Amino acid sequence: MKDYATTLARKPLPVGKLIIHLIFIALCAACVFPFLVIIGTSFQSENDIVRFGYSILPKNFTWDAYRVILHAPKTLLQSYFVTIATTVVGSIVGMWVTTTYAYAISRKDYRFRSFLAFFIFFTMLFHGGMVPSYILMVKWLGLKNTALALILPYLISGWFVMLMKGFLQTIPEAVIESAKIDGAGELRIFAQIVLPISKPALATLGLFFALQYWNDWWLTLLYVENDNLMKLQYLLIRVLKNMEYLNSAEAIEYGLVKPGMLVPSLSARMAMCILAAGPMLLVFPLFQKYFVQGLTVGSVKG
Amino acid sequence: MIRAKTKESKKWLLSGTAAMLAAMFIVSGCNSKENAASSPSGSPEPSQPASQASQTASPESETKDFVKLSWYMPKPIDNMKDQDAVEAEANKIIKEKLNAELHLNLIDNAGWEDKMKLISAAGEPYDLVFTTFASNRISDNVQKGALLPLDDLLQKYGQNILAKVDPRAWKAVTYNGKIMAIPAQTPYSPAGAHVFKKDLVEKYQFDYKNVKSIQDLEPFLAEIKKNEPDMIPLLATANGTASGITLYDYTTISPGISYSEQDGKIVKILDVAQNKANYQTINDFYKKGYIAKDAAIKTDYLAEAKSGKYAVMRDSGGYTEDGSKSTATYGFPTVETLSGYPTISTNSMTSAASAISATSKNPERAMMLLNLIWGDKYLLNTLAYGVEGKNYTVKSGTAQDANPTIEATSGSEQTWAIWHNWLGPLWDQWDSNWNSTAALEAMKKNNDNGKASGILGFIFNPEPVKNEIAQVSAVQKEANPILTTGSMPDFEKYYTDLQKRLDDAGMDKILAEAQKQFDAWKAGNS
Numbered sequence: 001m002k003d004y005a006t007t008l009a010r011k012p013l014p015v016g017k018l019i020i021h022l023i024f025i026a027l028c029a030a031c032v033f034p035f036l037v038i039i040g041t042s043f044q045s046e047n048d049i050v051r052f053g054y055s056i057l058p059k060n061f062t063w064d065a066y067r068v069i070l071h072a073p074k075t076l077l078q079s080y081f082v083t084i085a086t087t088v089v090g091s092i093v094g095m096w097v098t099t100t101y102a103y104a105i106s107r108k109d110y111r112f113r114s115f116l117a118f119f120i121f122f123t124m125l126f127h128g129g130m131v132p133s134y135i136l137m138v139k140w141l142g143l144k145n146t147a148l149a150l151i152l153p154y155l156i157s158g159w160f161v162m163l164m165k166g167f168l169q170t171i172p173e174a175v176i177e178s179a180k181i182d183g184a185g186e187l188r189i190f191a192q193i194v195l196p197i198s199k200p201a202l203a204t205l206g207l208f209f210a211l212q213y214w215n216d217w218w219l220t221l222l223y224v225e226n227d228n229l230m231k232l233q234y235l236l237i238r239v240l241k242n243m244e245y246l247n248s249a250e251a252i253e254y255g256l257v258k259p260g261m262l263v264p265s266l267s268a269r270m271a272m273c274i275l276a277a278g279p280m281l282l283v284f285p286l287f288q289k290y291f292v293q294g295l296t297v298g299s300v301k302g
Numbered sequence: 303m304i305r306a307k308t309k310e311s312k313k314w315l316l317s318g319t320a321a322m323l324a325a326m327f328i329v330s331g332c333n334s335k336e337n338a339a340s341s342p343s344g345s346p347e348p349s350q351p352a353s354q355a356s357q358t359a360s361p362e363s364e365t366k367d368f369v370k371l372s373w374y375m376p377k378p379i380d381n382m383k384d385q386d387a388v389e390a391e392a393n394k395i396i397k398e399k400l401n402a403e404l405h406l407n408l409i410d411n412a413g414w415e416d417k418m419k420l421i422s423a424a425g426e427p428y429d430l431v432f433t434t435f436a437s438n439r440i441s442d443n444v445q446k447g448a449l450l451p452l453d454d455l456l457q458k459y460g461q462n463i464l465a466k467v468d469p470r471a472w473k474a475v476t477y478n479g480k481i482m483a484i485p486a487q488t489p490y491s492p493a494g495a496h497v498f499k500k501d502l503v504e505k506y507q508f509d510y511k512n513v514k515s516i517q518d519l520e521p522f523l524a525e526i527k528k529n530e531p532d533m534i535p536l537l538a539t540a541n542g543t544a545s546g547i548t549l550y551d552y553t554t555i556s557p558g559i560s561y562s563e564q565d566g567k568i569v570k571i572l573d574v575a576q577n578k579a580n581y582q583t584i585n586d587f588y589k590k591g592y593i594a595k596d597a598a599i600k601t602d603y604l605a606e607a608k609s610g611k612y613a614v615m616r617d618s619g620g621y622t623e624d625g626s627k628s629t630a631t632y633g634f635p636t637v638e639t640l641s642g643y644p645t646i647s648t649n650s651m652t653s654a655a656s657a658i659s660a661t662s663k664n665p666e667r668a669m670m671l672l673n674l675i676w677g678d679k680y681l682l683n684t685l686a687y688g689v690e691g692k693n694y695t696v697k698s699g700t701a702q703d704a705n706p707t708i709e710a711t712s713g714s715e716q717t718w719a720i721w722h723n724w725l726g727p728l729w730d731q732w733d734s735n736w737n738s739t740a741a742l743e744a745m746k747k748n749n750d751n752g753k754a755s756g757i758l759g760f761i762f763n764p765e766p767v768k769n770e771i772a773q774v775s776a777v778q779k780e781a782n783p784i785l786t787t788g789s790m791p792d793f794e795k796y797y798t799d800l801q802k803r804l805d806d807a808g809m810d811k812i813l814a815e816a817q818k819q820f821d822a823w824k825a826g827n828s
Contacts (some may be wrong), residue, residue: 053596131423138424201441221413234412241412242380243602266605 042066042270049266069275075227075235076275080145083214083232090151091209097156098205101196102164103190108173117165124158130222137223149223150231154212161206167201168194196197207284214280232276237273333817365401369664371671374407374421375432375724383717387689389751395681399674400625402667406720413510414438422448427661429668432724433483435649441761443657446479450658451480455669461485462635462677466727468749473759474651482524483657484672488723489745490646490653491752494620497628498633500767501615502526502533516544519614523592526613535592537612538584539600545616546641547580547786553647553755555762555816557775563645563756568817569808572801581785593698597787617641622741643748645755654723676727679704683732688718694734707733711751722783760823767815772810777807 033056040056041049042065052059069076104110105117125134133153143149172196179189195202219232230238329343385406393403407428411415418438420517421428423446433440443449454463460525463484471485496519498510506529508522523535537542552560552571571577588594600606607615610633617638618631625637644650658668675682680701687694687710690701699706710719712735722731729746764771781800783789790796 131420134420135424138426221416225407225409225417238380238410238412242410243605245411266602 016109038270038273042274044267061247065271068268069271075230076232078228079230079235082150082229086147086150086231087210087213090213091206093151094155094160094201094209095205098160098164099195099202100190102161103168103194105161106165106168107176114291119162120156120158122158124162132221143187144223145226145229146223147229150216150219150229151213153219154209154216157250160208164198164201164205167198171197211280236272236276239269243246243269312509334821355699364666365670368401368403369667370403370405371429371664371668372405372407373430373432374409374418374428375720376437377408377410378719378721378724379716380410381717382408382719384688384692386577386674387692388684388718391689392681392684395678395684396671396674399678400667400670402664402671404671413487415686420802425661427663428659429662429664430672431657433652433655433657435652440475440483440657441763443478444482445763445765448660450660450662450665451482452484452658452669453481453715455658456481456484459666459669460673460676460687462673463726466676466729468651470646470754470758471651474648474761475655475697476759477761483652483655484726485651486654486656486723486726487728487746487749489620489653490650491643492619492650493617493643493748494550494641495617495621495628495638496545496641497615497617497625497632497636497638499610499613500625500637502530510637513639513641515641516546516580520562520587523587523614524590527590530613532611533613534594534611535613536587537603537606537615538588538593538597538605538787539603540598540786542603542616543584543602543786543788544614546583548644549574549577549580550644553645553757554649555757555820556771557762557778558602558809558813559813559816560759561755561820563753566756568813568820570801570804570813572804574798578797579804581788582793584786584788585790585793586788593787595789598783598789609688610634611804620745627741641741643752644688646752646758647755648758648761651758653722656724656726668786672726675725676730679732682722682725682727682730682772686722686731687734693718705733705739710734710736716730717826757820759827760820762816762819767812770811773807774804774812777803 036056037054042052043061043063044055044058045060045062045064048059064084088182101116105113105120107113128136137149137153138144143152175193175197176189179193184192215233217231217233217237220229220231221237224230224234305717322634337507376808385408389405393767396402396404401616412601415438418431422443431443432438433443435441440449451458466487467485468487468490471490472481475481475483475485483613496510496513498508502508503510503522506522508525510522513519526533526535538544549560549571551563552569552574553563554560554571555568558571559568560574561568562574586591586693588597594600606612607618615628615632618628620627621638622628622637625635628636656672658665662668682699687708690696693716694710697707697709701708711717722728731737731742737745777800781803784796785800
C-alpha cells in the first residue's frame with residue numbers, strides 16, 4: 001500500500017478536489033465562528049460589549065461573567081446533576097428498549113413482526129399532540145415534578161427503532177441459524193452475537209439518545225415547577241426569556257422593572273451557554289469514529 | 303433494506319392501515335365534538351353553581367372545613383428562595399381568619415404561557431391565577447371557559463374589593479355581562495417620558511424641559527454627535543425607541559388597528575399622518591448617525607440604557623419630575639421630561655388582574671382570600687415584600703402599623719418579591735424603596751384624572767380573523783425592528799411597501815371585523 005502523504009506531495013491537487021476542500025473549509029468556519037464569538041464574548045465586560053460589540057478576542061480579558069454565574073453555584077450544580085443523571089439513565093434504558101424492540105422486528109421468523117413494525121411506524125406518522133400527552137403524564141400517571149417525567153417520554157421513538165432495525169437486518173440470518181444449531185438460546189444469541197456485531201450502531205444510537213436528553217428543555221418546561229429538578233438547558237432558556245420579558249414593551253410600560261433588579265448581563269448569558277454546551281463538545285469527538293461507521297447503516301461496506 | 307413482501311402481509315398492512323386510520327378519524331371526530339360541547343365560545347359555564355341557597359350562612363360555618371388554596375403567577379424575580387418562610391408568615395393570618403392555607407405556584411417566565419395553557423387544557427384543579435391582557439391572556443381564558451364568573455362571589459364575599467377597585471375598571475373585565483377577573487390597582491395611564499443623561503444636559507445647557515415632541519430632540523442630538531465621539535445620541539433598539547413615538551390619542555385594538563380618540567374612527571395606524579411623520583423623523587435621526595448603526599439587531603433595551611453610553615433614552619415605566627425613577631433604574635444621574643399620557647384603555651386596566659379558576663374546588667374561599675388581601679395591609683405587604691428581617695427592614699414605625707416605612711432588599715441579595723399590583727391593591731403598599739407613598743399618591747391621582755378611552759370595555763374578539771392576525775403579526779415582527787430604529791435606506795419606499803404587505807396579509811379584513819364588532823358593541827352600550 002502506498003503512503004497517501006507522499007502521493008499527495010508529488011501530485012498537485014486536482015482543481016475539483018481543491019474546490020470541494022475549500023467549500024468544506026468554509027462550511028467548517030461557518031460552524032465554528034459563532035461558537036468562538038460566544039466564547040470570546042463570555043470573557044468581555046458588559047461595557048466593552050456595548051461599546052465594541054461582540055468579538056472573538058476580548059480587548060480586556062475578564063472572568064466576571066463566570067464569577068456572576070458561579071457565585072451561587074448551587075442551582076447550576078444541581079441542574080448539572082439532573083441533566084447528567086437523566087442523560088445517563090435515559091440513554092441506557094432507552095437503548096435497551098429500542099434495541100430489543102428493533103431486534104424482535106428485524107427477525108424474519110418472528111410471528112408478529114409486521115404488526116409490531118407497523119405499530120411503531122404508525123407513531124412516526126401520527127401522535128396525540130401536546131395536551132393528551134400532558135394529561136397522560138400529569139393526571140393519569142401523576143408524574144408532575146418527578147425525575148421520571150424527564151426520562152419517560154423520550155424512551156422510545158419510531159425513528160430510532162427503524163434506524164436500529166435497518167442495521168440489525170444486515171446481520172446475515174445464517175449467523176443466527178448456526179448459533180441456534182450450536183445450541184444457543186434466543187437470549188444468548190442476542191447478548192453474545194447480535195449486540196457485539198452492532199457496536200457501531202449502538203454507539204450511534206447512544207449518541208443520539210445522549211444528545212436528546214442533554215439538550216432537552218421542553219420536558220422541564222412542561223412537567224417541572226420545582227427548582228431542584230431543572231435541567232441545564234432550561235436554565236439557559238430561563239435566563240434568556242427573563243431578559244426578553246424585562247425588555248418587553250409591557251414590562252417597560254407598566255413599570256415591572258424595579259430598581260436594583262438583577263438582569264443577566266450579555267456576557268453572563270454567553271458564559272451560561274458555554275457551561276451548558278461544553279461537556280457535549282468534549283464527548284462528541286470520542287464518539288466520532290463510531291458515528292461515521294454507524295451512520296452508513298444499510299449501504300455496502302467494503 | 304427493501305424486501306419482497308408476500309402478498310399476504312401486504313394485504314394485512316393495507317387493511318391494518320385503513321382500519322387504524324378509520325379508528326383515528328372517529329376518535330378525533332368525537333374529540334372535536336366534545337370540545338365544541340364543553341366550551342361554547344365566550345360563555346363559560348361555571349363548573350359549580352356559585353351561589354348557594356343558604357343566603358344567611360354565617361362566615362363561621364362557611365370556613366368550617368380546612369382547605370388548601372393554590373395561586374399560579376409568574377416569577378417576578380428569578381431567584382425566589384424564601385417562599386416557605388413567606389408562606390408560613392402569611393398562612394398564620396390566613397389560617398386564623400379563613401381556616402385555609404395558601405400555596406403560591408410561581409412559574410418562571412420561560413414556561414409561564416405554555417404551562418398555563420396546558421394546565422387549562424388538562425383541566426387541572428387550581429384556585430387563583432394571575433391574568434392580564436398580554437400574559438396568560440384573560441380573553442383567551444374566558445373563551446376557553448377556564449375562569450369562573452365572579453359577580454355573585456363578589457357580592458357575597460368581596461366587600462373590600464368592591465370598595466377599592468376603580469369603578470371604571472369593571473368594564474374592562476366584563477365579558478358577556480359577567481365579571482371574569484378582579485382588576486388590580488395599577489398605573490392605568492403610565493406617563494411616557496424622555497430621559498436625558500444629566501451631566502450632558504448640564505454641559506450643553508440644553509433646555510430639556512421644553513421638549514414636546516421627538517422632533518424637538520434634534521438640536522441636542524446634533525450637539526452630542528458633534529462633540530461627544532464616545533456617546534451615541536439616541537437609544538433605539540429593536541423593541542424600543544424614543545418616547546412619544548407612540549400616538550397617545552390612539553388606542554390599540556388589534557396589532558396595527560387603532561381607535562382614534564379624537565374622531566371616534568377605527569383606522570390602520572400606519573395610515574395616520576402623524577405616525578408616519580414620527581417614524582420619518584426616526585429614520586432621519588438614523589441617517590444623521592444619531593442612532594447606532596446596528597440598533598435593529600439589539601434587543602436588550604435595559605442593558606443598553608444601563609451602559610450609560612446614550613444621551614437620550616425613554617422612560618423606565620413612568621415619569622418622575624426629579625428624574626429619580628430613571629436614575630434608580632438606569633443607575634446614573636438622569637433628568638426626565640414628560641412626553642405625554644396615553645388614554646386609559648381596556649388593556650391598561652387589565653395589565654394586572656386576578657381570576658378564580660373554573661376548576662377551583664373552593665371558589666368561595668378563594669374569593670375570601672382575595673378579599674382579605676384587599677383588606678389586610680399586613681398580609682398584602684407580607685406577600686409582596688416577604689418576611690421582616692429576612693427580606694425587608696423597618697425604617698420607621700412597625701410592621702403592625704398602618705403605614706410604616708421599610709427598606710426592601712434589592713439586587714443580588716433579593717430573594718423575595720411580588721409586585722403589589724399582581725396581588726391587587728397597590729395603593730395599600732407600604733412606603734419603601736420600591737415606591738414612596740408620594741409616588742403612589744401621584745399614580746393614584748393620575749388614574750383618577752386620566753382620560754378613559756371612548757372604547758373602554760370594548761373587547762375585540764380576534765377569533766373570526768385569527769389567520770389574518772397571525773399573518774399581520776408575522777409581518778410586523780419582521781418590520782418593527784427596522785421601523786423603530788429607522789434603519790431603512792429609503793423610508794418612503796419602505797413605508798408604502800410595508801403598508802402594502804400588511805394589506806396583503808389581510809389588514810382590511812381585520813379592520814372590517816373590528817368595525818363590525820365595534821358597531822355592535824356601541825349599539826348595545828349607548
